[in-house]
Amino acid sequence: MFSKNKKYNFKLKTAFLMLLAVCIQATAQTTAWKPASFEIVKSNYKTFKTTQYAHVFSGSKHNIVRLATELQGLTGVELPLNTYKNRINGALKLKFKESVKVLIGVFQEKGNDEYFQFNDDTKAKLILENGVTITGLPPVNVYAVSCQKGLNYFKNKGLFVFLGVVKESQKLEPRNANFPDGKLWNPTFIVEGFSDEKPLFEIIGGENKPVIDEGMSGTEGIQGGFEGGRVVKVGDTYHMFPTERAGEKGVDYYYDRVKTKIGHWTSKDAIHWKRESTIYQASGVYAVTEDDNPMNDRRSAIWSYMPVFNEKANKWYGYYLAYTVSKTIEPNHSFGRIWRCESTVEGINGIGGPYKDMGIIMEPGLDSQPWEGRQGVASFFPYKVGDKYFGFYSGAYPFESWADYPKKSGKGWFVALAESQSLEGPWTRLNKGLEPIKTIHPQFVENPIVSQLPNGLYIAVFDGGPEGWGHHLPNMIGYTLSKDGINWGEAHYLPIETKVDKWWDIMRTPLCLIPEGNDVYTIVYNAIDLKRRFHPTGMVKVKLNKDVMNSRLEELKKEK
Known part of the structure; x- marks a missing residue:
């Protein structure tokens, strides 16, 4: 495969390895992350499969129209839309069997207190910039929050998206998915099999x-x-x-x-x-x-x-x-x-x-x-x-x-x-x-x-x-x-x-x-x-x- 010229051979090998590294990184960025199990404690909140068309809030028609491949197939939690937008929600209680990373979608709209935002001192890591598009809502950045085994409380005030849970050992490569603003879509449509309604x-x-x-x-x-x-x-x-x-x-x-x-x-x-x-x-x-x-x-x-x-x-x-x-x-x-x-x-x-x-x-x-x-x-x-x-x-x-x-x-x-x-x-x-x-x-x-x-x-x-x-x-x-x-x-x-x-x-x-x-x-x-x-x-x-x-x-x- 390689030439007998050592100098040329070295350059070729270097270029080959760089290309291989780029391919591996690209593959890693577009491979679905493996989910970790969790239990919702003392709540009637439903879960949803994190896929295109999923309705992400109970009592609403907002659904996912763009989704980073890494998130595909995880299990999210349907949060009640109005309760969270009005900032009157109680804590979301989740129980984990092991240490995990929770993936939180944060809406990027400055000055609107309907949407939850992480504080600067929060130990949340930005993983996917513009990683999800949800109809009728602002752009979504996805953060990873580390949680210990056992009972955990999420006291976030304001609307956010609970997109899934992965194992603590899961390697998360940060990137910008460059998905568009969800406000370009009218949120008033129901996708059969993905909403709270049973499909006809x-x-x-x-x-x-x-x-x-x-x-x-x-x-x-x-x-x-x-x-x-x-x-x-x-x-x-x-x-x-x-x-x-x-x-x-x-x-x-x-x-x-x-x-x-x-x-x-x-x-x-x-x-x-x-x-x-x-x-x-x-x-x-x-x-x-x-x-x-x-x-x-x-x-x-x-x-x-x-x-x-x-x-x-x-x-x-x-x-x-x-x-x-x-x-x-x-x-x-x-x-x-x-x-x-x-x-x-x-x-x-x-x-x-x-x-x-x-x-x-x-x-x-x-x-x-x-x-x-x-x-x-x-x-x-x-x-x-x-x-x-x-x-x-x-x-x-x-x-x-x-x-x-x-x-x-x-x-x-x-x-x-x-x-x-x-x-x-x-x-x-x-x-x-x-x-x-x-x-x-x-x-x-x-x-x-x-x-x-x-x-x-x-x-x-x-x-x-x-x-x-x-x-x-x-x-x-x-x-x-x-x-x-x-x-x-x-x-x-x-x-x-x-x-x-x-x-x-x-x-x-x-x-x-x-x-x-x-x-x-x-x-x-x-x-x-x-x-x-x-x-x-x-x-x-x-x-x-x-x-x-x-x-x-x-x-x-x-x-x-």
Whole structure:
């Protein structure tokens, strides 16, 4: 391996050893520390596993979104949020079988006495600077505090995070993990299986890789992969109608989201898919004016096709979104309009079409509100409640007022309800569309798809928003429940990467929640690997907990 030249050999060996030392140090810094056991004495405090998504305080929704690898898998203690923030907590009593180091997360916000801070004379050693990110809260530095065998009291006043206990002999290498400020995240989201609430769905597995990916049969001519649409099951066959980000070869990837198609794919197992046909093809022509002007091609990009079977008409209806596209103004998808089409083939097996357009059912107009924004009516999904029909419609890039039209838009992805006596329409914005529904999530709900659970609860699965592109959102599939199809509850999010290999960076849109029997449901979804232009499609299975389902219904019935 080494040269016969001793001087050169010495330098090479030295360089090799230095490199080896760096590698060993890096390995040590990214290897999980081994936990030590402990007992909570005379307290009903619960413990939690220190992992991403863990809810770290009882009575709160604050959860971990960034975590140093060293802390992974330790056992933390859920402290009651309000008691500690108000500095009225008693001492936390812990019993150790041996000498240990306790890992305490301290919030870095000067001048705020809600947060505990170590005194300068405290024998606490800073181990991980910016070592944890917790939604809605300041940056966290992690300190190690040595404790003797036996009973120990923690009389800290103010809020801190109890992240775990390791043996006294555990070597702790200090470093700066450089994780971001938790205040970038809105703390109002509940991750299934990580909060105090029992999960409605258990993630039971699925495919560890995309089920439709670049190079597979049917993807020829689709440069950018998939985003949005719906999957339905007819008999033993799944039918998927995705937005295909077709673009053109040799043209920048940005054009993938302009030159789009609606495809029709089928599968017997939701894993192996065959492309059957093209339902619609967008023009891909950019607008010539900045406003919502009929001079512009208003079908430049086509998205979010939603097939719905109309039993009365005995045929499939399709609802889809057509945009005007600006080349220079954010968002480039502007002034969305919802079209309705019908299959020319009657019956449940006419799902493959062909389809004929029946006209626009919702669009920007005199009954629009500024919150619908420049993106306009950005999605639509109809569903039946009793003798009436309701439809989720959405808006994005809101205007603060109409004075901001057409270019000065803000950020936000919202939904509201429209109602009709029939699937054909006319559709009327509920409450004149004055306010979007913010009970689900205050900032982001996109492409909800509604169905009913066995006890009659309405459920909508939706895109929970990216953790990327400058956004700090849940980055998971979300769902919301309703007892009446009109009033919708707080969102819960499904961390499917806890049971399947995470091949994506950004989770996008669920296309279905299909019952398979034995309380098992199939979810087909789109997601993004940021290293690639092509956005693949994945699949996961979840199992419904009927006891939780029934308790959620009773809780909703008690609400006014």
